[in-house]
Amino acid sequence: MAVRTKAGARTLAAAVFLALGASALAAEPIKIGVSGPFTGGSAPMGVSMRDGVKLAAAEINAAGGLLGRPIQLVERDDEAKNERGVQITQELINKEGVVADLGFINTGVALASQRFYEEAKIPVINNVATGSKITHQFEAPAFPDNYVFRSSASDGIQSAMIVEEAVVRRKFAKVAILADSTNYGQLGREDLERALDKRGVKAVAEEKFNLKDTDMTAQLLKAKQAGAQAILTYAIGPELAQIANGMEKLDWRVPMIGSWTLSMANFIDNAGKNGDGARMPQTFIQEGDTPKRKAFIAAYQKAYKVERIPSPVSAAQGYDSLYLLAAAIRQAGSTDGVKVREALENLKDKVDGVVKTYDHPYSHDDHEAIKPGDAVIGEVQGGHVVRAK
Numbered sequence: 001m002a003v004r005t006k007a008g009a010r011t012l013a014a015a016v017f018l019a020l021g022a023s024a025l026a027a028e029p030i031k032i033g034v035s036g037p038f039t040g041g042s043a044p045m046g047v048s049m050r051d052g053v054k055l056a057a058a059e060i061n062a063a064g065g066l067l068g069r070p071i072q073l074v075e076r077d078d079e080a081k082n083e084r085g086v087q088i089t090q091e092l093i094n095k096e097g098v099v100a101d102l103g104f105i106n107t108g109v110a111l112a113s114q115r116f117y118e119e120a121k122i123p124v125i126n127n128v129a130t131g132s133k134i135t136h137q138f139e140a141p142a143f144p145d146n147y148v149f150r151s152s153a154s155d156g157i158q159s160a161m162i163v164e165e166a167v168v169r170r171k172f173a174k175v176a177i178l179a180d181s182t183n184y185g186q187l188g189r190e191d192l193e194r195a196l197d198k199r200g201v202k203a204v205a206e207e208k209f210n211l212k213d214t215d216m217t218a219q220l221l222k223a224k225q226a227g228a229q230a231i232l233t234y235a236i237g238p239e240l241a242q243i244a245n246g247m248e249k250l251d252w253r254v255p256m257i258g259s260w261t262l263s264m265a266n267f268i269d270n271a272g273k274n275g276d277g278a279r280m281p282q283t284f285i286q287e288g289d290t291p292k293r294k295a296f297i298a299a300y301q302k303a304y305k306v307e308r309i310p311s312p313v314s315a316a317q318g319y320d321s322l323y324l325l326a327a328a329i330r331q332a333g334s335t336d337g338v339k340v341r342e343a344l345e346n347l348k349d350k351v352d353g354v355v356k357t358y359d360h361p362y363s364h365d366d367h368e369a370i371k372p373g374d375a376v377i378g379e380v381q382g383g384h385v386v387r388a389k
Helices: 006-026 043-062 082-096 107-113 115-120 155-169 183-198 217-225 237-249 265-275 291-304 312-332 337-344
Strands: 030-036 071-077 100-103 124-126 148-150 175-180 205-209 230-234 256-258 279-282 376-381 384-387
Touching (some): 030 082, 043 291, 043 312, 082 115, 100 312, 107 115, 107 183, 155 183, 155 256, 175 217, 183 205, 183 230, 217 237, 230 237, 237 256, 237 265, 265 376, 312 337
Parallel strands (some): 030 071, 175 205, 175 230
Antiparallel strands (some): 279 376
C-alpha cells in the first residue's frame, strides 16, 4: 500500500482546490439581456439603468454568481426606437440566448418588442418604462401566462399622484396638460385625463408636441389663455426643459407637475433655475436615508465617477430588477423561463432592494412590483431632486 505523506496530501488538496476553482471560472455564464437607450435624449435613463444593473451583477458575481455560474450581461442600445427595439430583442433571444431581459426605458419600445419574450417564454422585467398597458399586453384568456413584469411605478400610479398633488394638495382648479406625441406621452395623457375625471376636473387645455421640438410658445400660449394655474406634463427631459424655458420667455410662470421624468438630468441641467420647483413622483431620490441606499449611492459614484446620478430612479430600479430576477433563478434552481416566471410570481424570500424591500412583489395576475404608496413626490431644487415639503 502506498504511503501518503503530509506534503503529498497538501499537494493533492491544493490540486483539487485549483481544479474546482478552474471549473467554477469555466462554468457557462448565465446570459441576461440589458436593453435601453444608451444614446440620444433618453440616454440618462438608459445609461443609469444599465449601470445600476452592472453594479448588482458585480456584487452577485463577487458572491459566487447564480447556481454556481457567473452572470454575463448582454447590453444593447435600442436608441429609443421601436424598430431598433424589435431588432435587438430578436437578436438577444435567437443569437445570444439570454434567459431573461432587464430594461425597456420607453413605453413604445416595450409595447413593440416585448411580445417576442412572451412568445419565447422568457421573462422580461421592465425596470423603467411606465406605460400602464405594458404589463397588461398579454392577459388571459388569450395568454394564460404573462412573461412581462415591472419594477417601476406605472403611469396609473403616477397620474393619480400628479393629480393628487395638483388638484387636492395644491388646490389648482384649472390645469393644462402638455404631453409629447410618443406612446409614452399620449398614453400618459390618457391616464391623466382619467385621474382628473375621478376628481371631477377637466383640463382647460391639452397640447401636444414632438420630440426635439425647441419652441413651445404656441402650446404655452393656449394654456395661458385658458387660465391654467399649473402645467401637467408627460414627456422626457429635453422637451420638458423647453417648456420650463418657454414659460420664462413668456414671463408666465406656473408650477410644472408631471411624471417622474422631470427628475432627468437633461431636464434639470437644460432648464437651470427655470426648472426649480418642478414636482414629480419618485420611487428613489438620491439621498442616503437608509444604509442600503447610502451604500448604493456611494458605490455608483465610485464606479462611474459622478456626484449626481443622471437618473437616480432608473439606476435604483435597474439595480433592484436584477436582484429580483436573481432571487427567482435561485428559487427555481434553473434558468428555464417557465420556472423563473413561476418563481417570480411566488417569491418566498424577501428581496432587500434600494427602492424598497420586496415581499411577494408579484403574483400570477399582478406583475407590478411598485404599489400605490411606494413612491413619493420629489421637487427640483438647485440642480438636485429632493423630497417635496
